[in-house]
Amino acid sequence: MVRVGILGATGYTAFEAIKLLLRHPHVEITAVTSRQEAGQSIAEIHHALTGRIDLTVEASDVPTIAAKTDLIFSCLPHGASAEQAVAYLKAGKRVVDFSADYRLNDIATFRRWYGDHHPDADRVGKVVYGLPELFRERIASADLVANPGCYPTSAILPLAPLLKQGLIDPRSIVVDSKSGVSGAGRTPKLNFHYPECNESFSAYGVGTHRHMPEIDQILERHASVAVETIFTPHLTPMDRGILSTIYAVPLRPLEQDEVLQRLREAYAGEPFVQVVDHLPATKDVAHTNLCHLTARVVRGRIVLISCIDNLIKGAAGAAVQNLNCMYGFPETTALAP
């Protein structure tokens, strides 16, 4: 049994991780932490867990938690997450970090987008990006995995094969993404107050969202070309799901069928990526670790559409998939939809 401790257990990604891990035959959740809610039962915080798990939330005391865990899922905010990751790595634990602390290629880019403070700057750029479809082998042997951002997953999966094969102009890409509100986390704020965002649709962070450099850098890492996307996230009045509509200029004339074929070949055998002919909807993949994606060619330009559940393939499901890679379990364990 892999003993898993979950840091920052009161948020939505931690909640989904708990539910997934409760189904995992080779995992036991042995600790859940939160600074603010320590002392409460985890089921008092997430009522849906009533009768399903009997754990009390603890403060994250590293020796205590380390003594009863093999693997840490850190659902803490950036900065705080790396700080804890360092401590648990030092204690010999493996870590899947849900934050952005280790996702980027270089510390300079991190600092430009996230601020100067990074408690573990030296590791930045050396940590594997936890998208098994692209980086499976390195994940298997890693002690620390940078779990991908939700938007980046939805953008990278459709774009990676086309960029790698030199089919699209890496500076022509527009990623227009739409996310459910759970992506904003569990802390109440006016923007995510029900009567503000219900029955409303809006863009936010236009040109300033931190997932823009992540998309660029991971695509660069994978395809060895300089990528510069225009990324626009939007808030959609629904709980969960991301749909990304992606526009790119091909480097040579491409038929729709060829684009679909290239995507199909790239993801043949992948259990969680389905290249479909129809136009997918976020509901088709809700509550699953699946990515549905398709392609169209419109007036010579390529339009890619991908759907994921932002909390599953975009966060907790990806983490469990990484866990499976790290421990040699079949990748679909606990993730069969």
Next chain:
Amino acid sequence: MVRVGILGATGYTAFEAIKLLLRHPHVEITAVTSRQEAGQSIAEIHHALTGRIDLTVEASDVPTIAAKTDLIFSCLPHGASAEQAVAYLKAGKRVVDFSADYRLNDIATFRRWYGDHHPDADRVGKVVYGLPELFRERIASADLVANPGCYPTSAILPLAPLLKQGLIDPRSIVVDSKSGVSGAGRTPKLNFHYPECNESFSAYGVGTHRHMPEIDQILERHASVAVETIFTPHLTPMDRGILSTIYAVPLRPLEQDEVLQRLREAYAGEPFVQVVDHLPATKDVAHTNLCHLTARVVRGRIVLISCIDNLIKGAAGAAVQNLNCMYGFPETTALAP
């Protein structure tokens, strides 16, 4: 022109009041106040007002505000509202109080449900309840009007005629109400965080909601019988609207047609109460000052169903209707749906 000042202008009821009053040919909004947001343009707070009103939010300095207003809409929380009301009344202004401070029949009941503090206890029980359908005459000459609670309006309108005419047992009443989330106000809280209440339905305040004594006392005031309801509010994943399903035991066998007939007679000529044959939906009255209501008799018991928009007939529309009564304007001014 009636010059209106709106206290607590950043909330939803104030926002609706502003939009209604902008349509009023005999009203000018001359002041909007908020302690926390003073200095901002009101359109920066409510983006929908961009280009429609040019006012800066002020702190509520009574002499300043009084000098430029005739009537105050107080959208402040209970306690704070009475405190301000007293000051503006003293300054010779008329006041429509959106809070619960002056709604109940006696200070003892107020204290049991709202706590000991009341800055103007002597007036409690002497202020007219601003439901023109029941208390029109007293409103016309009042300097202070207690604007009704949203749930009470939805419960009192269907029940009042039947109780007054002695048709139903005043101790048999169950009021099962369902409200959109805007009823909870604009302050972000976990319960009203989009991913918490979207796609979810729940009861709250069962047996403990402060609108329960309000329903009882106003029905008593109107019908001169002791009323004791069971009131259960529920949170519905929608912005606005209240539907109340009300159960009562008749004091003699009643046919459905007779119940409908009694309601029709009671509200004949009322511009905002429509007794309908079909089962109404909250959407039918959304964004209007209307109440749609109907009745059924099931296994000898009476089932009443009423719908209002909680922010309009349940708050801001009622206030404008009261304003119209107070100043002798046709009651539908600015409220034609």
Next chain:
Amino acid sequence: MVRVGILGATGYTAFEAIKLLLRHPHVEITAVTSRQEAGQSIAEIHHALTGRIDLTVEASDVPTIAAKTDLIFSCLPHGASAEQAVAYLKAGKRVVDFSADYRLNDIATFRRWYGDHHPDADRVGKVVYGLPELFRERIASADLVANPGCYPTSAILPLAPLLKQGLIDPRSIVVDSKSGVSGAGRTPKLNFHYPECNESFSAYGVGTHRHMPEIDQILERHASVAVETIFTPHLTPMDRGILSTIYAVPLRPLEQDEVLQRLREAYAGEPFVQVVDHLPATKDVAHTNLCHLTARVVRGRIVLISCIDNLIKGAAGAAVQNLNCMYGFPETTALAP
């Protein structure tokens, strides 16, 4: 392996049943039928099944289907369902009938509420009602199980123990239920057209809904008292979930703690019924086979609140639970939330 055939596979309950059974280690789905969609892949109808199941929809030819199945889930409408059930029973198959054809205690009541036609009138009243919490033993040995209605499950579970123990007046009961729209099925109709029911709340079938006699009769069957409820269903703008708020007059004064205690004892050891102290929300049980329920005492009357997922515990999950009973599998198989 139990080979399961699903009749009427294009609807929502069948879709949920398929997803649950795909997780069942001892079940294989061997046939899916639909008159109208025969010939299509089931994944073309339910895109979420892409890559997860490879079955073509067939017309329901009894010999063909019977040859490859052990158990039939009939998700057909009433009337049509009994017709098929008879045929499959004759062919030696076991049947879980999702329709109302076999739920009631007598054919006269069936005819009053569903019309004269019943293709298998003799069996009505003799078939076990598939609520394992009440009728587990008879289900285990049954060849035909009447899968419960969604509303009745939400009403019967909280009421059954209190009626059985003679604690509440069986003629005082009001069941005020609120359901998500998926309960209306997958056939497009104006009432369930998105812009009609979104942002709207309404009652329907007041005093005329067919689940009213079902609630009465199953409670009578269980508690041996004549029950006459007032049942009001409401349409809630959400996908899934039922919350029932139930009012009853106690036959002797009861404290809230005692009511909760009685419920706890009644459902001790039940894997799918959780008696909780807090007020439950439908979201707490969404996508699970759980029922969360609680009780309050308000002004001497009892208020019970129960939540289920109408498509799981209210339909497909209950059917899988019944399957587990019928074949001796642990009841939670494929249903662990």
Next chain:
Amino acid sequence: MVRVGILGATGYTAFEAIKLLLRHPHVEITAVTSRQEAGQSIAEIHHALTGRIDLTVEASDVPTIAAKTDLIFSCLPHGASAEQAVAYLKAGKRVVDFSADYRLNDIATFRRWYGDHHPDADRVGKVVYGLPELFRERIASADLVANPGCYPTSAILPLAPLLKQGLIDPRSIVVDSKSGVSGAGRTPKLNFHYPECNESFSAYGVGTHRHMPEIDQILERHASVAVETIFTPHLTPMDRGILSTIYAVPLRPLEQDEVLQRLREAYAGEPFVQVVDHLPATKDVAHTNLCHLTARVVRGRIVLISCIDNLIKGAAGAAVQNLNCMYGFPETTALAP
């Protein structure tokens, strides 16, 4: 008084037109027609109109309707609409056509996108496009006005000034639009069945939507350059509202402030177009005839964001604005938000 007849009165755009016109001091609605619902009261179809209008739905008999109207709002589908328009024009009536029959620049394009049949092909290309912000003068004197499509309005308003001034490459434009479900009309279909589109987001008509040539042709008509957009509509789980995110390559380097300034100048004095600094949300303009729009420059490319209410500025409000132009009323009559 302008006497208005509304053809196809059971749909959503007609319903909104009725509500707006009920507020219009110089308009009387004298006829409402529908083939299928003739004989019913219009308030039986739209319950929200109960007590607000007393009209019976008629079949559209041209002499009967013409005798009591001055102006026709045709809310019929394309093809059927032109057929009726011809008849009413012949009868000396003025017509605002909500359909696409007269919007395009040439009949060849119409036929490519809408099929061969057009009952009035000769007029195509000669009818003014009812966007007063661009074509006000011609509307004033027109007998027939082609009311704009909802998506085109949201795309044309931000793009028109920039194209006209030669600031952006007319072949670089991507219009990524998101609409509420009311845009799909009132006829129940599986795609718009509540449980299908609630909690889901999807693209549709990628590269094939009929509003794509409309956007191109009207921009060409206005700016005298050949425009070729990539247009992707999406279905958003909300009732109403369109947000379009528009990407374009500038023809020379442009600062964000300059783009905003150009838009501000273009729409200075326009009552319904607000150029805002913040990122607008569809809710800001819901239930109004307003368009909120803004601009950003990201990595040298221009991102325009516009919001309208698809049923008001995108349909019924535009029609009333056109009516006001045609009859010389102030354009904001009945449209003050």
